[in-house]
Each structure stands twice: as structure tokens, then as C-alpha cells.
Amino acid sequence: MKTVFTSALLLVTLITFGQTRITGRVTGVNGEGIPLANVILENTYDGTSADAAGNFQFTTTETGEQQLVVKIIGYREFRRAVTLNGEPLTISVQLAEMINELEAVTISAGAFTASDESRRTVFKALDIATTAGATADIAGALNTLPGTQKVGESGRLFVRGGDDSEARTFIDGMVVLDAYSPSAPNTPSRGRFLPFMFKGTSFSTGGYSAEYGQALSSVLALDSKDQAENTRTDIGILSVGGDVAHTQAWNGGSAAGKLQYTNLRPYVGLISQRIDWKSAPASIEGVAAFRQKVGRDAMVKFYGNMNNADFSLYQPSIDNTGTKYYYRQQNDYRYMNGAYKDILNDQWLVRGGISYTSVQNTLMFDDRHVLEAEKGVHGKAVLEGSLSDKVELKAGAEVIQRNYSWDADSAGYGRNQGFDEVMAAGFAEADVYASNRFVTRAGVRMEYTSLTGQFSADPRISLAYKAGAHGQVSLAYGRFRQTANNQYVRVNPNLDPEKADHYILNYQMMVSNRTLRVETYYKRYTSLVKYVDGDASQLNNAGSGYAKGVELFWRDNKSLRGVDYWVSYSYLDTKRDYLSFPYKAMPSFASKHNVSIVGKYFLQVIKCQLGATYSYTTGRPYDDPNSDVFNGGKTRAYADLSLNLAYLPRPNVIVYFSCTNLTGRNNIFGYEYGTERNADGLYNSRPIRQAAPRFAFIGIFITLSKDKSVNQLPSL
């Protein structure tokens, strides 16, 4: 019995002596306690959680050399070797902050990013589809953001004193050569790509990444959706046509096809138009999309779009009343885009793709024919990744090969003019985080163009600093270049690219569903195309110009229950001396003040989503040949109040109605003048106006799928 007692005592003693007590405190670099970190004695069951002040203590029966590991979300893992021999240990644990995309500062100068996934976006993908007045047009919705100028007769994006050709569209990183559907002279065109195809939209009004070239003013980068989750069939019955689409989904992939027919003829027959249509626009469009996951982390995407459009009209002569000219346009468009993305490991990913665009325009002015054709191939490969959590790297190479031809059947309009261009580029960019609060992005883009045979290197630099918990300041500088427009290069293929320098200062504050952005910029244009002594057949790069301005954006979906609204204001001061301009003047597409107010409200009781947009733009310059001052005229202000309504009677049925310019305001975009003086020695004028005061649209969208809750709301 004695022996048993002794051994038991010995055992107890052993246990007591075999225990090591470990205490300590978990702190950040500034000594502040970090609560609730997981304190682990590696490869044992022993450990504990730190308390609210960061203090911890636990005992272990383990002995010898062990690893103490401390971890918690948002910080780097802490690791230290400890020797356990029964002696109490006190360990102070200092954790270094991990740079993560959730907390870290982002570069916001010039950038409006819309995504459903990312948390720090000002603009959501769905916003594009539900903005009143935009009628589900991407450019229409983006035109309510600061930095854009409303040019009602064009419908395209005009950014910060730049014309529509300076804003380029990219799908999955691949360039789109002609992003807008054709439209009659002085009527707005629509984008060729519907917003519902995309999960993310990144709209930059300046200072963008070195990845994007051949854009002077703006980049619209669209990120297409991954594979569809549900097999479904969508039917749309519209007041201007109809469409049918089918999506087949399988595990890891999906395929979709859509056929759309649009015909404005019955509509223009019903509602009187200021345009003397011979045959109003009609088009047939086919779209195909395919997505397949390859292996664990790779994805192949294919997208193809074919469109055939045709319209004709009569344009009355300004000089001789009663005389009218015939105009017809047939447009044949094909776009194909294949993209590949593979996540190599936790740090690196590769992506690449190839796109092909073919546009053929057959134009008829009276009895003259013009055949205009452009074909382009774009190939690109990019490697992205992180060297550490503080340094992110992106590098890539691309080639764009283009062929453009213009052939008119009468002299003086250019016979067999055209050119080939090969543009090769390489780019590299690094994001360096000094902390979660401060990031620097530095990049360079090198380009070679076969037109001039010259190499160029353009720097891009941005900084962002998080000033408080919610606010941040961002600065950007970059140099951008773009081959001159086709119509000028065909006349003089030796033209240099046009250039722009952007300087941007941005402040952004986001507090729980409220966003405030203030941005100011200066943009300098050089090497713009210029007529030599006013002669359009003699072109050089002597043009130049500038744009500067201040922009405000306020978005709030918190203050009023169920209401989401935003207000944008842009002030623009721009002048340029290019093309036929006799001296520096404000171009006719520019306007000094642009205001947009967009509101959305979901009325649960009647299952309706209501949206309204009000836009106001001060007068735009126009050139009156009866005056000595170039571009000295000024139109009256433009204003528009648009409304839309989506009604969901059943989960799979949507009735959609929209109407632009509810008040029927007579907006004037500019004036056209005759070519000869009239009896009074003056040139006759004619205002450029909307084809009809309002445009009303009604559509019924039906979705058939096994899952009854799926509907087409995101596509509206």
C-alpha cells in the first residue's frame, strides 16, 4: 500500500513539475492590444485564445522545443520557437498587419468600378441596367456619372473634353473596334453590348492602367460573366421587335445563344418623327456565348456577336427647300472574343485572349457609293501576381493588327484609300503597399506602331493614401496615345499618334452606403490632327488643346428608406486647336456644366421598381458662318427627365416601360448651315434636334426555367 501511495505522489509531483505556464500579450506594431488571436502550441492540442485586451495564458504538459504560433484574420502569422521545461514563459507577440484587398486603400483617381462581388464599389453592375433614360445602354448609364458630357445627338461617351473616339471599350481585356450600333446622322446610337452580359464594369475617366493603350480620354473595361448556373429560356416581346435566348448550363460550363430582331418601322409610323425615313432602322443580331471551366482553376470563355443593320432616309437641303438628299447605310458587324484565365497558384495567374472585329459599312449619299471596311485582330497575354503581400505585379504583351479601307465611286471622296497598322505593345506595372493606408502604382507602357515605325514609352503613376477610416486621397499622372482616326490616317498614313497627359487629384469618402467623390484634373493634348491651311487633304500633327475641370459625385442609399439616388456634377473648361479650327476654341461637343440626378425606388406593395433620371447640360458651342467668331454661337441648355418602371407580376415575368424626355422639351444640340449665301447675303441655318421629343418603350420579358425565381431583371 505504501508503494502505491508513494508512486501516486510521485506521479502528481511529476505532473506539476511537467507543466509549463505560458503567458503573454498580443499587440500590433504600435503596442495596441489585438483581441481574440488564436494562440497555438503547434502540433499539440494545447493553446488558447487571447482575451479582449490581447492577454493570454495557458499551461501545457508538453516539454522540450516547440513552436508557438499566433494568428488572427488581418495579420501575418507569428511564430516562435519555445523551450518548455516547467519554467513559466512570458512572450510578447507583435503582429504585423497583412495587406489585404478588403482593408487596403485603392486607387480611385479617375476610376469608377462597378462589380457585384467587390465591396468597395461606387457603382454596381445592376445600376447600369436600371438607370432611367439609359434604356439598358451601358453608355447611357455611364453618362450620368461625373466626367462625361451629354451629347444628345450622339448617345456615345464623351469624356472630359475628349470626343467619342477617345473613349475605348474592352471586353475581358480585348479591344472592341466599333462599340456602337450605326445610327442615322444626328440620332443617338446604342452600344452593341448589353449590360447583363457583364459581371463587372470599370469605367475610367483618366489615369488608367498601363494595360490599356490606344485611348486618349477614357477606358471602359467590361468583364464578362462566368458560367451560367441555370438552364433557362428567355423570351422578350418588345414594342420595337423581339428576342429569344436559351442558356444551357452543365457542371462547370454553359452555352448560350440569342437571336434578336429590331424594327423601328412600326414605331416611327405611329409616332411622328422629324426624320424623313425612307426605311427606318431594322436589324438582326445573333449572339453566342460559351464558358467552360478547365481543371480546377482555369476558365475558357468565348463570345461572338453578328449584327446586320439597314436604314435609309431623306435629308432636306438647307439651301433649297423642296430638295432632299437620299442617304442609306447598311452595316455588317462581326465580333468574336476568346479569353482564357488560369490561376496558377495562390500568388500568380495568367490570362490572355484573342479578339476579332470586322465592320463593313455601305453608305449611299444620293447616287454616290462608299464602301468602308475595317478588320482587326487583337492578341494579348498577361501575367499577374504578388511578389509578397506588399507588392503586386502585372506584366503583359499585346499585338493589334488592323486593316482599313475606304472606297468611293466618285472622285473627290477618296478612291481606294486605306492603310494597315500593326501595333505591338508591352506593359509592366507594380502596386507597392507601404501599409494598408498607402499604395503607389507605377507602370510603363511601350508601344510600336508600323505606321510611323516608331517606339514609344509612356509612364503611368498613381498614389493613394487613406487619410481616415473612410476617406482617401488619390493622385494620378499618365501619358496616353492613340492612332489618329481612320478617316485621317487614310488621307495621311504617316500621321503620328495623338497624345494626352492626364493629371488627376481625387478625394473619396465612403461611409455605410453613402459615397462622396470630388475630383479635379488637367489634361493636355498634343500632336492632334490639324488641317494644313484649312485644307482637309493636307494633314499634320500640329494640333493641341487642354481640358480642365472639377467633378462631384454623391450617392446615398441610406437616408431615405428604399430609395437609392446619386447626383453628379461636372465642370469643364476645354479648348483645342485641331482639324479645321482657325485658333483655339471650345469644340461643339463640349459643355461647361453637366448635372445628372438619378433615383431608384422599389415599391414592394405593387411589386414595381421605379426609376427617374434628370439631366441638365448648359449650352454647347456651334459655329455660325455669319459671325466672325469661330464656334461663337451657343445653344440653349439641354434638359431631360426620363422615367422607367419595371413591374413583376410573377417571379418569371417582367413588364418594363420607359420614356425619355417626359416634359417634351425641345432640345437643340446645335445648328447646321447651308453652303451658299442666301439673298440677304447670309447662310441659312437649321437646328439639330431630337428625332421625336420622347422615346417610349414597352417590353414583356418571360423566363422559363426549372427554378421559378429566375427572371430577366438583371438584363433590364
Add this chain to the structure above:
Amino acid sequence: MKTFILIAVLMLALLSAVFANDRYTEAMQKSIQAIYQAQTIPDYQTAVNTFERIAAMEKAEWEPVYYASYGYIMMAIREQDKGAKDAYLDQAMKGIARAQVLAPGESEITALEGFAYMIRVSVDPGSRGQQYAPVAMKTLSKAVAMNAENPRALSLLGQMQYGTAEFFGSATTEACATLGKALAKFESFATDNPLAPRWGKAVAESAKAKCR
């Protein structure tokens, strides 16, 4: 006396062997109890920490990762900040992916994945509903298909169906039937796994109570 010592030694040996085997089960049961009693984010974080320590030791078991993920989802529900909510859900999804490798075909893990998607939607229903609601629905249906006896899969599916019906103002009959089935399965739920999940009954009851 000798016999007594022999028996005592034998019993001690046996006990320690059992103790070693059941060290995992015991640690888990203690932590499971703690996570079911957790109320606040710190409570959950403490419980999650324990599960993560166990998971680091027992690399072949799915339950520790499962419960850690469950804890992160509960933290996401209680957190106010949207960014932090998403960070918790990211952690949960990582754990769920690991658990699925360890126990492929386990309906409980798939049900938890569906739950995570449900909470993803709730972070920003306006813009995420269209994308994640169908994914949540599909994942939960899959969990039910994997094990029709899983009350949690049925209950979560019923809650999703209820929310969708309510949003569109359509009949909640189907949702209520699913919730009714879920409640019946909570009663009949039987498993020989002492660590099997048992949560969700109270929420199912209050969801069912809305059905009239």
C-alpha cells in the same frame, strides 16, 4: 492485494488508452457545446480558435473545419460592417472547401455552403441577390438530394424559398411545406456520429411560425 494492484494497473492502462482515443471526441464535444452557447462575436471567435487548433492536429477529420466555418458564418451574421462580414464568409468558404475534400458527399457540409451563400446575399441583397440567390438555392437543393433526412438542409432551403416567395408576393405554400418537413426531420434526426451537427431547430421553428 496483488490482484488489486494488477486490476488497478490494468484499468489505468485501459483508461489512458481510451483517453487518448477519445481525446479528440472529448475536445470536440466541449467546443461544440461552447459554440452552441456562443452569443457574441468574441464568443464565436474563441470557439472557432479551439476548432482551428483541433483541425491543425486532426487533419483527417472534417468536423473541426466544419464547426470553425459554422462559427465564421455566425460571426458574419452578427457583424455590422459589410467588409468584415465578407472577410468572415471568405474564411468560412475556405474551411468548407477543405471539409468537402475530407468528407465528399457529406450533406451537412453542402448545407453549410448553401448557408454561407445565403448570408452572402444578405450582405447586399439588391445587387447580389440575382447572382448568389440561385447559387444558394441550388447548393441547398443539392444538400437535400445528398441526404433527404438532413433537417438543416431542408430548413435553410425552406427559408430561402420563403424569402423568395415573400419578395415576389407569391404563395408560400412550397416554402412552408419544406419547413414543415424540416421540423419533422429535426425530431427524427438520428446519427451514430457523436460530433454530428445539431443546430438550427429554433430558427426553423420561428421560420415555420410565420406560416399560417
